[in-house]
Amino acid sequence: MALADVTIIPLGTGTPSVSKYVAATIKALRRGKDIKYEITAMGTTIEGDLDRILAVVREMHEETFTQGVARVVTIIKIDDRRDKESSIGGKVESLKAVIARSVSDKAI
Amino acid sequence: MALADVTIIPLGTGTPSVSKYVAATIKALRRGKDIKYEITAMGTTIEGDLDRILAVVREMHEETFTQGVARVVTIIKIDDRRDKESSIGGKVESLKAVIARSVSDKAI
Amino acid sequence: MALADVTIIPLGTGTPSVSKYVAATIKALRRGKDIKYEITAMGTTIEGDLDRILAVVREMHEETFTQGVARVVTIIKIDDRRDKESSIGGKVESLKAVIARSVSDKAI
Amino acid sequence: MALADVTIIPLGTGTPSVSKYVAATIKALRRGKDIKYEITAMGTTIEGDLDRILAVVREMHEETFTQGVARVVTIIKIDDRRDKESSIGGKVESLKAVIARSVSDKAI
Numbered sequence: 001m002a003l004a005d006v007t008i009i010p011l012g013t014g015t016p017s018v019s020k021y022v023a024a025t026i027k028a029l030r031r032g033k034d035i036k037y038e039i040t041a042m043g044t045t046i047e048g049d050l051d052r053i054l055a056v057v058r059e060m061h062e063e064t065f066t067q068g069v070a071r072v073v074t075i076i077k078i079d080d081r082r083d084k085e086s087s088i089g090g091k092v093e094s095l096k097a098v099i100a101r102s103v104s105d106k107a108i
Numbered sequence: 109m110a111l112a113d114v115t116i117i118p119l120g121t122g123t124p125s126v127s128k129y130v131a132a133t134i135k136a137l138r139r140g141k142d143i144k145y146e147i148t149a150m151g152t153t154i155e156g157d158l159d160r161i162l163a164v165v166r167e168m169h170e171e172t173f174t175q176g177v178a179r180v181v182t183i184i185k186i187d188d189r190r191d192k193e194s195s196i197g198g199k200v201e202s203l204k205a206v207i208a209r210s211v212s213d214k215a216i
Numbered sequence: 217m218a219l220a221d222v223t224i225i226p227l228g229t230g231t232p233s234v235s236k237y238v239a240a241t242i243k244a245l246r247r248g249k250d251i252k253y254e255i256t257a258m259g260t261t262i263e264g265d266l267d268r269i270l271a272v273v274r275e276m277h278e279e280t281f282t283q284g285v286a287r288v289v290t291i292i293k294i295d296d297r298r299d300k301e302s303s304i305g306g307k308v309e310s311l312k313a314v315i316a317r318s319v320s321d322k323a324i
Numbered sequence: 325m326a327l328a329d330v331t332i333i334p335l336g337t338g339t340p341s342v343s344k345y346v347a348a349t350i351k352a353l354r355r356g357k358d359i360k361y362e363i364t365a366m367g368t369t370i371e372g373d374l375d376r377i378l379a380v381v382r383e384m385h386e387e388t389f390t391q392g393v394a395r396v397v398t399i400i401k402i403d404d405r406r407d408k409e410s411s412i413g414g415k416v417e418s419l420k421a422v423i424a425r426s427v428s429d430k431a432i
Binding site for chain 3: 050051054058061065070071072073074075076077078079080081082083
């Protein structure tokens with residue numbers, strides 16, 4: 001299981017608001033039954049098999065052209081760790097635990 | 109107010125787990141009183157004045173060297189919109205509303 | 217034809233120098249006969265059919281695990297323009313021409 | 325000395341071609357006397373003191389608003405190595421030498 005963050009940016013849209021295009025990509029993402037996702041303020045985080053993640057990002061990217069956009073910049077950041085299981089929730093919880101521990105170490 | 113997503117990657121650490129370094133950057137971030145932040149699975153989202161965001165990211169980056177790392181790759185993605193107010197929570201809510209609306213349009 | 221920039225970052229390597237891992241990814245890239253590439257100081261730029269680009273980046277990413285790394289962060293930035301042909305050389309030349317023109321406009 | 329790659333993406337421009345905006349950012353970059361830069365197909369690579377790099381990227385980003393754009397996405401990737409000197413040319417040459425060596429090793 002890998003994690004990925006994807007940002008899809010339509011260019012030349014005529015208006016600075018691009019939420020309708022981003023919404024269309026999320027609907028493409030929802031068709032992927034075997035992956036989990038989370039919408040964040042700066043992109044969409046996807047959890048799943050890496051080949052499936054890349055396939056679904058490819059569909060999200062293509063969906064933006066279907067919406068009438070002529071140029072799309074898509075940024076994918078993959079975090080692939082093979083020595084232990086990774087998940088969206090697990091990674092955030094694990095980091096918060098390290099932060100909490102290091103704060104209480106300082107207090108001693 | 110701008111939004112930014114920052115990912116700080118220490119290289120050559122000897123172990124694939126880098127949470128202690130990331131935790132140190134979050135502590136540097138917490139010293140910035142005039143910015144808001146949210147930890148995500150793939151990075152940290154920061155909301156605030158753009159000059160303050162860049163200053164705090166600079167401190168987070170430097171903190172990683174203080175922890176004994178010799179090479180750091182830092183990725184900053186800035187979303188700066190001047191035609192309306194932006195916030196971490198507002199952006200996610202606004203996108204979710206567009207998604208919900210487009211789903212119900214389809215249902216009609 | 218799309219353009220993409222790929223950065224492959226091995227984590228936990230024990231030394232800040234990662235050129236042997238990057239060299240291995242370039243050899244994986246060279247096996248892709250139907251794509252062009254250019255090594256830059258900050259990544260590798262690839263030109264070709266988008267599906268082929270994603271397939272070759274997938275191989276580059278996997279090659280890093282074959283080299284014994286347990287965690288890999290891969291960043292892909294795709295620029296896909298459907299209203300006109302794009303190429304690595306053409307894009308740089310076109311931008312330099314716009315810069316030159318705007319400089320001489322100022323001089324008049 | 326650090327290296328950074330910057331990509332500045334204006335949103336809502338009405339046309340997929342954004343070279344006039346990118347050209348304006350390059351002119352802002354040229355005013356930075358103490359940094360080196362190279363235009364690539366996917367962004368601009370900058371070499372110099374990290375504080376100077378961030379200051380000049382800040383100016384490039386701001387320049388895009390001066391050109392009448394209401395929303396700008398700017399992506400900065402910093403590679404900061406403190407155990408040895410880094411330069412745009414040196415990094416590419418060093419990587420190419422490792423690739424050449426590993427190819428001739430295979431041939432033996």
